Amino acid sequence: MPSRTASCSCGQLRIEVHGETLGVGVCHCLACQRRTGSVFATLAAFAAPYEVSGAATEYVRVGDQGGRFTFRFCPVCGTTLFHTEEGHEQSLVLVAVGAFADPSFPAPEDSVYDCRRHSWVQLPPGVTTFEKDPT
Template identity: 50%
Template sequence: MIVRLASCSCGQLTARVVGEPTRISICHCLGCQRRTGSAFSNQARFPRANVAPSGVASEYVQAGDEGPGARFHFCPHCGATVYYEPLAMPDQVCIPVGAFADPGFPVPTVSVYEERMHRWIVPPASAEHIF
């Protein structure tokens, strides 16, 4: 069984994950662009039972472009988001792929909100393209 550890920049907040993700996606919505400070976000979704957070987290609830949004958990010291809970999927937890600091992490299988995608971005050809 694969075990991965996601961490904030200072290491105070972590999430231990057992097993493979149920979905790996990139999102081009404006909310994700603002939240990450990048042109898109990249996250992996896992069953809640497979994720064990540790450390002190601050929370921020962000409304979604569509749907109820998500509750983001970030380190109050360094500010890095380590995991978030999509409010429409209480049995799932999402973790930004960068929090794993693993260049060998699997490729995204889904690309969403492509109508807001920066024109220079080329999602993986094998990804399902939504919106």
């Protein structure tokens, strides 16, 4: 089974995931824009198990649908590396695609909160878009 390792900018915090992605998506919600400092977040979902090394600081945010998401970031360099959703911590993790530092990483399949997408952002062909969160 293939594995991938994502790390923060300084290398102190790492996450190793196994197997292929369950999906790759982009989120244009304002919370993700603020969290990343970019105009969208790109995330890859992986099934457990996964291994984390290094110290992480946590931030919990409640989503529009009431889900509680725990974001883990490096207390040294501030990179947001991964997050989990309450009730799914043991089965699923979402990792920031850029933290893999792999230009050959698979393209996104879905785009959520397209209503907040900046007009100049162009998505790859075939990406399924949702005005808000479809769940």
